[in-house]
Amino acid sequence: QSYDYDEGSETWPFFMLAVLCVILVPLTIMQLWEALAGGEKDRSSQHQQHVLGDLSERYTGNDVRTFRAKYAAKKSKWLAKRNLVIIAGWTIVAYLVQHIGSNDAIKDAATLLFDPYALLDISASSTDREIRSAYRKLSIKFHPDKLAKDLKPEERSVLEEQYVMITKAYKALTDEITRENYLKYGHPDGPQATSHGIALPKFLVDSSASLVMIVGYIALLGFILPFFVSRWWSKTQSMTKKGIHVKSASYFSDRLFNFKPSQVVTTQLMIRWISHSEEFKLMFPALAPNIFETLLHDHINRKHSGNLQTTKFRIVAKSHILLFGLLDIATTFRNLEISNAAIDTLKALVQAIPLSPYSQILQLPNVDAKRFVEGSVDDIRTLGKLFTYDDAKIGKILGIEDATQLQETLTVASNIPYLKLIRAEFKVPGESVITPLSTPHISLKVLVRSAKHKFFSPNMIPDEMCQDEQDFDSLRDPFASVSEQPKLPQSFAPYFPAKRSGCWCALVVLQKDGKVIQTPMLIDRLSFANLSQDFDKRTVKDLDKDFNPENWAVGTIKIPFSQPAPEEKGDYFFRVIIKSTEYFGPDLDFTVSMAVRE
Amino acid sequence: LNYNSNSKLLEVPGCSEDVEMNIQQINKLTQDLVAENNPNFTPQPHDDSTSMIKKLFESGLKNLQQQKMAEALKSINLAIEMAQRKRAPWEAFAVQLQELQFMLKNRVDLSLIQGKFMDGLQDLDFLQNTGLNSSDVFIRKTDALMKLKQYELARSEVERGLSLDPTNIKLKSLHIENSRRLAEYNG
Amino acid sequence: NQALKRRFQAILLRKEVYSEQW
Structure with missing residues (x-):
């Protein structure tokens, strides 16, 4: 019953040391890694550097810049806090080590430990011969008969003691039984008296401090633990796996569930829906949804919102995740119209441009919208069409006088990544046809091209450039080859409060009933190498001479198919929609047929 | 929910649009029932x-x-x-x-x-929404969309029409015509 | 029938919205 606590406080320092090291060592390594590699991690991460990112930084307005600066600051403070913990931790460790070193109780306890190699002062890996010779040397020195006569009795006893130990050590290493004992119990004489105790320092358990302990325990178990657990639990409970608040998700589901065909789907409707999200209410409890709606519309129309400017930036930055949540729910309800509208709304918020036939043009910087819409002689609605004119004419059409600004606008326009479909087919890894009930995926070969590039027909890209390597691991996991492609670079979105690199959303629609059949797949890895090509449609005249397929990087997109191929043979048609979340224009919308054969 | 006896209508003050719609449906039904003079x-x-x-x-x-x-x-x-x-x-x-x-x-x-293409388009949309997916609806819808310069939408319409009826000549020629217009539209 | 009527009435609204949007 009477536990003997750690009288000489010889065990709890080790326990504390162990606990601290377990926490501190990985933390310190991580911290060092962040501090050293952290910088270049941002720089040299897979994001390919791209001219649009730099231009986007150049065109970012001051209020967005200050907003970003404020937001970014938070991160570094957090870093400091972690440093603090590390420094404190290591000082405690230092103190403990010093305490252990100085504490003699620990020292003599240490001598209790029987270590034959130390006694014979030979290395642990020495052979029997060395052990024997070492033993012989030492025993001659320490043998009682050999000891000098004039020793004092207590010296003599120490030496005799020493001799006994040496003999024991020798036996522990050579004689079978004692070695057996030593290996099993760590001591040749068999199991030693081991003292079991609680590694708690004495001062903690004697009567006076025990009250503090009890109170400590009650506080820990009664308040602190429940507090953290409940906070963690409410946090996890309140967020869906897509990262939006449960209440927002249920609101969106309710809107979709009660959606009437007589309602018209527009971006205004999407904005109204996300304005009722729980996130906004939590961020700004004092504001009503219609205020959020107005702010979002202000953002899209690039109107200043006065003192609600920061509020506007925060909800616009948040709307990104909300629209993805809404998109996910809309695809779960198989509603294509709302899925499309959600992505269009995201584009409108990213580019701060309302959805209109001229959005592709108006998303360019320095465009004088009024002059463009009135002035445009024949209907120019796409960048491709814009690039059929020469630069000067384009300047006039867009209403840009200043040459450098025009140059920058043209750079942006020619670097907006358009997708061109080269090959599209259903594929089952390792099969040449789609067999019934197999697990196909949609394999696309696309070319990232600029709007100024001359158009050429897809079959000018030879088949061998569109083959996937048929080696084993690509058969085992066909999606591995996609992740070798570089990540998308920072997008040109100077009005968006946060830096972003965007993605394409791939929707798969069943042509029979026009409904979405699976949740969207996000494409965030594609090489933009082709954009650096000139290949201007105004200069390139005949394709055969100037066109060389080798110069073009073919991108791969693989869309997993959510359900197995149908049972019976036949042709099934699916519509694949690949919509960019960043820019107006670079969307793909085509039909792929699945020919199910034996 | 309160019932207005002289106008014989139900009303729920300050309710959501879904509830409002259901109330209207009930009111419409009761009005017609009350107005119906033939008992059986x-x-x-x-x-x-x-x-x-x-x-x-x-x-x-x-x-x-x-x-x-x-x-x-x-x-x-x-x-x-x-x-x-x-x-x-x-x-x-x-x-x-x-x-x-x-x-x-x-x-x-x-x-x-x-030449009222928008009117035609919306009626065609209605027909499709109410389940009429015959090829000539797709033909007319594609044609109307092309006349309204919505070539992307026209392409997805005609492709869907061809998915449901792959051999339809008219749809095929519309598809070719629309691709040509699209190429021009994209410069 | 009433839902059908509502969808039919929506044709007018859709015409406005789309002509304005396009």
């Missing part, structure tokens, strides 16, 4: 309203024969309005749906001939 009415369509609608529609077709398009459109619109108003909510849905779809199909052609 059946879900079969009221034959005198059918004949009225038919007469109006016929006159529309007559105008069509005489190449008087505007009048034709007007009298077909009247026929549709008549159907919308006269038919009681309990008259067989299948009959009302067919009747409305039939009249709209004619109205679509009249609108397209007269």
Whole structure:
């Protein structure tokens, strides 16, 4: 019953040391890694550097810049806090080590430990011969008969003691039984008296401090633990796996569930829906949804919102995740119209441009919208069409006088990544046809091209450039080859409060009933190498001479198919929609047929 | 929920639009029931309203024969309005749906001939929404969208039409024509 | 039938919205 606590406080320092090291060592390594590699991690991460990112930084307005600066600051403070913990931790460790070193109780306890190699002062890996010779040397020195006569009795006893130990050590290493004992119990004489105790320092358990302990325990178990657990639990409970608040998700589901065909789907409707999200209410409890709606519309129309400017930036930055949540729910309800509208709304918020036939043009910087819409002689609605004119004419059409600004606008326009479909087919890894009930995926070969590039027909890209390597691991996991492609670079979105690199959303629609059949797949890895090509449609005249397929990087997109191929043979048609979340224009919308054969 | 006795209508002050819509439906139903003087009415369509609608529609077709398009459109619109108003909510849905779809199909052609592409397009949308997926709906819809310069939408329409009816010549030629327009549209 | 009527009425609204949007 009477536990003997750690009288000489010889065990709890080790326990504390162990606990601290377990926490501190990985933390310190991580911290060092962040501090050293952290910088270049941002720089040299897979994001390919791209001219649009730099231009986007150049065109970012001051209020967005200050907003970003404020937001970014938070991160570094957090870093400091972690440093603090590390420094404190290591000082405690230092103190403990010093305490252990100085504490003699620990020292003599240490001598209790029987270590034959130390006694014979030979290395642990020495052979029997060395052990024997070492033993012989030492025993001659320490043998009682050999000891000098004039020793004092207590010296003599120490030496005799020493001799006994040496003999024991020798036996522990050579004689079978004692070695057996030593290996099993760590001591040749068999199991030693081991003292079991609680590694708690004495001062903690004697009567006076025990009250503090009890109170400590009650506080820990009664308040602190429940507090953290409940906070963690409410946090996890309140967020869906897509990262939006449960209440927002249920609101969106309710809107979709009660959606009437007589309602018209527009971006205004999407904005109204996300304005009722729980996130906004939590961020700004004092504001009503219609205020959020107005702010979002202000953002899209690039109107200043006065003192609600920061509020506007925060909800616009948040709307990104909300629209993805809404998109996910809309695809779960198989509603294509709302899925499309959600992505269009995201584009409108990213580019701060309302959805209109001229959005592709108006998303360019320095465009004088009024002059463009009135002035445009024949209907120019796409960048491709814009690039059929020469630069000067384009300047006039867009209403840009200043040459450098025009140059920058043209750079942006020619670097907006358009997708061109080269090959599209259903594929089952390792099969040449789609067999019934197999697990196909949609394999696309696309070319990232600029709007100024001359158009050429897809079959000018030879088949061998569109083959996937048929080696084993690509058969085992066909999606591995996609992740070798570089990540998308920072997008040109100077009005968006946060830096972003965007993605394409791939929707798969069943042509029979026009409904979405699976949740969207996000494409965030594609090489933009082709954009650096000139290949201007105004200069390139005949394709055969100037066109060389080798110069073009073919991108791969693989869309997993959510359900197995149908049972019976036949042709099934699916519509694949690949919509960019960043820019107006670079969307793909085509039909792929699945020919199910034996 | 409170009931207004003299106007015999239900109302729920300050309710959501979904509840509001249900209340309207109930009110409409009760009004028609109260107005119905024939005690043993059946879900079969009221034959005198059918004949009225038919007469109006016929006159529309007559105008069509005489190449008087505007009048034709007007009298077909009247026929549709008549159907919308006269038919009681309990008259067989299948009959009302067919009747409305039939009249709209004619109205679509009249609108397209007269260049009212947006009108034609919305009627075609309605026909598709109510389950009419025949090829000629896709043909007309693609044509209307091309006339409205919505080439992307036209392409997805015609591709869907071809998915449902791969051998349709008209759809194929529309697809080629639209791809050409798209290439031009994209410069 | 009433839902059908509502969808039919929506044709006018859709015409406005789309002509304005396009």
